[in-house]
Amino acid sequence: MKKYMEIIVQFKFVWGLFFTGSIIIYTIINMLLGKTSMDFITVWQFILLTITLTFIYYLIFGEFILKTLHVRYKVLVHFLLSYMTLLIGAHLLKWIDTSNVSHLGLFTIGCIILYLAVSLSFFMYYKSTGEQLNKKLALYKRQKSGEEKHND
Structure with a gap:
């Protein structure tokens, strides 16, 4: 559920x-x-x-x-x-009038530009959040290994 x-x-x-x-x-x-x-x-x-x-x-x-x-x-x-x-x-x-080549061309170009823009924004978002998570994980690992050395 x-x-x-x-x-x-x-x-x-x-x-x-x-x-x-x-x-x-x-x-x-x-x-x-x-x-x-x-x-x-x-x-x-x-x-x-x-x-x-x-x-x-x-x-x-x-x-x-x-x-x-x-x-x-x-x-x-x-x-x-x-x-x-x-x-x-x-x-x-x-x-749109799909029988009109200019309308179809503008539609296709618009779709490509918008898709690339959205894909780029998602890529940048996931890259930035992924890097933040990686930094937090690296900090956690350093702290964890420091605690283990300190406890020995």
């Missing part, structure tokens, strides 16, 4: 990040296009799309499948699945 609760809490956290990021991106793009409001149905569309993206994220990077696959390949598979999900979602929701 504890494991399920941890997964649910983590899922909600990651979904919250995806949802917040998508709303911010939507707002910025719409401000640049001169729009001042968002339809309520659009919020629900974002909820559905971001829950789907979060599910894909946990399938690829979670402990469910692809456990032994190298991180580079996981990132590639995740990007391709996310891109296809976003493309199909944007087409079904009529956010």
Whole structure:
């Protein structure tokens, strides 16, 4: 039961990040296009799309499948699945015209740039927290070995 609760809490956290990021991106793009409001149905569309993206994220990077696959390949598979999900979602929701090559090109470039930005931020976050944990572990080991020498 504890494991399920941890997964649910983590899922909600990651979904919250995806949802917040998508709303911010939507707002910025719409401000640049001169729009001042968002339809309520659009919020629900974002909820559905971001829950789907979060599910894909946990399938690829979670402990469910692809456990032994190298991180580079996981990132590639995740990007391709996310891109296809976003493309199909944007087409079904009529956010972009997929028959227009320039729209498709802008969408693809935008997805690549955003994915690289998010991946870089996650990499920097995990690297910094990992380094902090490594420093704490090294300090703990030094203190522990100092106590053992002192006790002898």
